[in-house]
Amino acid sequence: MTTVEIPGSKSVTARALFLAAAADGTTTLLRPLRSDDTEGFAEGLRALGYTLTLEADRWTVEGRPQGPARDAEVYCRDGATTARFLPVLAAAGRGSFRFDASAQMRRRPLGPLTGALRALGVDLRHEEAEGHHPLRITADGVRGGELSLDASLSSQYLTALLLLGPLTEQGLRITVTDLVSAPYVEITLAMMRAFGATVTQTGRVYEVAPGGYRATAYPIEPDASTASYFLAAAALTGRELTVPGLGKDALQGDLRFADVLARMGARVEIGADRVTVEGPRDGRLSGLTVDMRDISDTMPTLAALAPFADGPVRIENVANTRIKECDRLDACADNLRRLGIDVATGHDWIEIRPGTPRGTGLASHGDHRMVMSFSVTALRTPGITFDEPGCVRKTFPGFHEVFGRLREEWATTG
Ligand SMILES: O=C(O)C1=C[C@@H](OP(=O)(O)O)[C@@H](O)[C@H](O)C1
Numbered sequence: 143m144t145t146v147e148i149p150g151s152k153s154v155t156a157r158a159l160f161l162a163a164a165a166d167g168t169t170t171l172l173r174p175l176r177s178d179d180t181e182g183f184a185e186g187l188r189a190l191g192y193t194l195t196l197e198a199d200r201w202t203v204e205g206r207p208q209g210p211a212r213d214a215e216v217y218c219r220d221g222a223t224t225a226r227f228l229p230v231l232a233a234a235g236r237g238s239f240r241f242d243a244s245a246q247m248r249r250r251p252l253g254p255l256t257g258a259l260r261a262l263g264v265d266l267r268h269e270e271a272e273g274h275h276p277l278r279i280t281a282d283g284v285r286g287g288e289l290s291l292d293a294s295l296s297s298q299y300l301t302a303l304l305l306l307g308p309l310t311e312q313g314l315r316i317t318v319t320d321l322v323s324a325p326y327v328e329i330t331l332a333m334m335r336a337f338g339a340t341v342t343q344t345g346r347v348y349e350v351a352p353g354g355y356r357a358t359a360y361p362i363e364p365d366a367s368t369a370s371y372f373l374a375a376a377a378l379t380g381r382e383l384t385v386p387g388l389g390k391d392a393l394q395g396d397l398r399f400a401d402v403l404a405r406m407g408a409r410v411e412i413g414a415d416r417v418t419v420e421g422p423r424d425g426r427l428s429g430l431t432v433d434m435r436d437i438s439d440t441m442p443t444l445a446a447l448a449p450f451a452d453g454p455v456r457i458e459n460v461a462n463t464r465i466k467e468c469d470r471l472d473a474c475a476d477n478l479r480r481l482g483i484d485v486a487t488g489h490d491w492i493e494i495r496p497g498t499p500r501g502t503g504l505a506s507h508g509d510h511r512m513v514m515s516f517s518v519t520a521l522r523t524p525g526i527t528f529d530e531p532g533c534v535r536k537t538f539p540g541f542h543e544v545f546g547r548l549r550e551e552w553a554t555t556g
């Protein structure tokens with residue numbers, strides 16, 4: 143049996159950094175993720191005037207409940223959590239703040255969030271394309287009130303506004319007309335409560351009370367999206383693999399990817415604080431149709447595994463994967479075709495037919511998940527290479543070392 147320690151969750155680390163910065167007192171994050179996205183988030187906080195100490199497994203943040211209070215320029219790199227959460231933190235402070243991001247992140251939409259901030263009275267200007275970075279905020283605190291929000295492009299708009307709620311004078315009441323990636327909002331609600339906020343949800347209506355956040359010591363659970371590559375690897379190779387730290391009480395919806403593997407024929411056990419997957423001994427996985435709207439970061443993982451199933455794999459309701467680091471439906475189809483696999487896509491779906499992938503050069507499309515996903519395919523396909531393997535740094539800089547060790551361990555144990 144193999145055990146793999148997975149680094150901390152990107153989503154939980156980003157939220158914990160925001161909450162710690164906004165809290166009254168000093169917060170300690172235990173086992174945070176160290177990666178380009180989360181280091182970019184921490185660097186953004188420093189640019190906004192916060193004091194952070196980053197040690198290997200322990201980050202401390204000195205909170206400033208009054209919010210950022212001096213003019214600043216923030217570069218958000220490729221991270222959408224940084225690019226969508228930090229402008230909201232700035233809006234709650236006082237000063238003139240300019241935000242910019244990488245070319246990739248500049249292309250990704252912000253409009254529903256910046257529209258909501260304007261509706262709350264925030265003075266915000268997009269410097270180039272409307273609804274995209276770069277943007278300038280002239281902040282003077284946020285009074286609060288009622289809002290309607292369309293979160294069908296990204297749940298991160300809702301998360302950002304929920305995080306803002308306790309920092310407003312009157313609180314926020316948000317009615318959501320549509321919501322993608324819903325489990326990420328559950329992470330937000332649970333973590334806001336852990337930092338002392340009062341927030342309720344009744345159907346589509348979220349109510350957040352004013353009153354700020356309280357500092358705490360916060361342990362970061364392992365990243366469930368990252369775990370998907372290792373769980374898929376076990377499913378594909380007929381091995382048994384355990385990821386400690388992700389169990390029944392895990393915050394992240396992406397752990398549900400294990401249920402998809404179970405439907406394909408793997409044995410899955412989700413215990414109190416660990417998940418174990420054992421692939422079928424004969425290597426036979428079943429095809430299936432699956433709605434991944436809630437867990438679409440794992441769509442590429444399944445697409446990369448899909449050719450080995452004994453029937454078609456159809457993934458539905460994943461239109462918003464077209465506005466991630468790249469257009470993930472097109473990028474998956476491109477790489478599967480390079481491997482000689484028959485694949486079809488539509489506006490919000492992809493269908494992959496069974497086949498035997500042929501090793502070849504694959505395109506990263508600047509997307510960490512392309513590289514990590516097709517590394518799983520490579521376990522049963524000699525000759526796969528990537529044009530930009532280093533882009534895994536966004537969420538898991540050590541991916542190739544850890545995945546390579548697993549591959550070697552399995553090669554030597556027959
Ligand atoms: O809130 C978060 O931490 C995230 C929400 C999801 O984005 P969308 O809501 O844009 O789908 C997910 O894909 C992303 O990796 C992280």
Ligand SMILES: C=C(OP(=O)(O)O)C(=O)O
Binds near residue numbers: 220466
């Ligand atoms: C889409 C992703 O990241 P983000 O939206 O946080 O940039 C991801 O990690 O797959």
